[in-house]
Amino acid sequence: MKAVRFHQHGGPEVLCYEDAPDPDLAPGEVLVRVRACALNHLDLWQRRGLPRVTIPMPHISGSDVAGEVVAATVPSVSVGRRVMLQPGVSCGRCEACVSGRDNECPHYEVLGYLNHPGGYAEYVKVPVQNLVSIPGEIDFVHAAAFPLTFLTAWHMLIACAALKRGEDVLILAAGSGVGQAAIQVAFLHGARVFATAGSEEKLERARSLGAYEVIDHHKQDIAEEIKRLTNKRGVDVVIEHVGEATWGKSVRSLARGGRLVTCGATTGPKGALDLPSLFAKQLTIHGSYMGTKGELMRAARFFFAGQLKPVIDHTFPLAQAAEAQRRLEESQQFGKIVLEV
Ligand SMILES: [Zn+2]
Numbered sequence: 001m002k003a004v005r006f007h008q009h010g011g012p013e014v015l016c017y018e019d020a021p022d023p024d025l026a027p028g029e030v031l032v033r034v035r036a037c038a039l040n041h042l043d044l045w046q047r048r049g050l051p052r053v054t055i056p057m058p059h060i061s062g063s064d065v066a067g068e069v070v071a072a073t074v075p076s077v078s079v080g081r082r083v084m085l086q087p088g089v090s091c092g093r094c095e096a097c098v099s100g101r102d103n104e105c106p107h108y109e110v111l112g113y114l115n116h117p118g119g120y121a122e123y124v125k126v127p128v129q130n131l132v133s134i135p136g137e138i139d140f141v142h143a144a145a146f147p148l149t150f151l152t153a154w155h156m157l158i159a160c161a162a163l164k165r166g167e168d169v170l171i172l173a174a175g176s177g178v179g180q181a182a183i184q185v186a187f188l189h190g191a192r193v194f195a196t197a198g199s200e201e202k203l204e205r206a207r208s209l210g211a212y213e214v215i216d217h218h219k220q221d222i223a224e225e226i227k228r229l230t231n232k233r234g235v236d237v238v239i240e241h242v243g244e245a246t247w248g249k250s251v252r253s254l255a256r257g258g259r260l261v262t263c264g265a266t267t268g269p270k271g272a273l274d275l276p277s278l279f280a281k282q283l284t285i286h287g288s289y290m291g292t293k294g295e296l297m298r299a300a301r302f303f304f305a306g307q308l309k310p311v312i313d314h315t316f317p318l319a320q321a322a323e324a325q326r327r328l329e330e331s332q333q334f335g336k337i338v339l340e341v
Helices: 041-048 140-145 147-160 177-188 200-209 222-229 247-252 275-280 293-304 318-329
Strands: 002-005 016-019 029-038 064-072 082-085 123-127 131-133 168-171 192-197 213-216 235-240 254-262 284-287 312-317 336-340
Touching: 002 318, 016 318, 029 140, 041 318, 064 123, 064 140, 064 147, 082 140, 131 293, 140 312, 140 336, 147 177, 147 235, 147 254, 147 293, 168 177, 177 192, 177 200, 177 235, 192 200, 192 222, 200 213, 213 222, 222 247, 235 247, 247 254, 312 318, 318 336
Parallel strands: 168 192, 168 235, 192 213, 235 254, 254 284, 312 336
Antiparallel strands: 002 016, 029 064, 029 123, 029 336, 064 082, 082 131
C-alpha cells in the first residue's frame, strides 16, 4: 500500500510518501480502506520526538480516520460498511474497560501514536470495537474530522466539568480542533461561551459557531477581559489546552466554585497554582485525556443529526502530508486539516 511514514524524527521534510507493507489482520481485527484522515497536534509531537517516549520506526501517524471496511475476521462485520474509527484503542477486558471507562485502561493507546499504525495510509487495521458506522449523508472528510476533537471536547465539558445549562464557559484557541469542537458542544448544552483566538477573522468564525463574546489573545489580557465581560464574576468552566502561555490567566478567569479542565500543553508543560486561591475560591482542576467510546457514540448522534459539525479548514492529498502538517504547525488553520486518501 501507499503510506506516509517517517524513519527518523525531524521537521515535516522527514515525512515520506512511499510503499509500505499491507497490515496483517489478527483475530478480532478489521481492515479499513482509509478515505480521509484528519491531522492532530499529536502527529506533530510524534514526528518531532518526545522525551521518554520511543516512537517505533518507520512510523505511520494518523488518529482520526474514516473509510470503508474491506476485510474482517469477525463475521458480523460486512465488507463495504462506511465507518469512522474510535481513536482510542484499549484492551476491552480490564476493570476500566468493562466499566465503560476505556480511556483509563492501562493498555490505552491512541491510534497512530505508538504500536497501532495510523491513517496516513491506504489501509489501517483496528479492533472491531473501534468501528463506528456513519450514515450515507456524512462524507468521509467530515467523518474523519469528528472523532478525536469532539470526543475530547465532550469528555472535558460533560464528564469532567459536568457543564450545566446557563453556565459561562471560556474556551481557549477557538481555531484549534478542540476549540471549534468545544464551542459547539458547550453551545449545544446551553452554555454562554467566551472564546479566544489570535486574529479578527478567527474571532468572527468563533462567533458564527456560537461564541457569545470573543477575546483576541494576542491583543487583550484574557483574565481582565473575562472579569469585564462577566461583571467581575469569572466563568464557571475553562477549557484549557494551550498550557504555559495561558495557564495563569485561565486559572484567574475562574469564578468561585469554577472548574478548569485541561487536555494539552501546546506552548509548554509548566503551570503554577496559587494554593490559597485554589481552596478559598473552591476551584477544581481536572486532567482529561481523550474520552470513552460511549461518549463518542453519544456525541456522534448530534453529528449525524446535523447539530454538531466539524469545521474543515483545508484538505490535502495524502502525498502532501508534509505541507498539511506545516499548516498546522504554523497555526494558520481554523478547524481541521484533513488528508484525502
Ligand atoms: Zn482495558
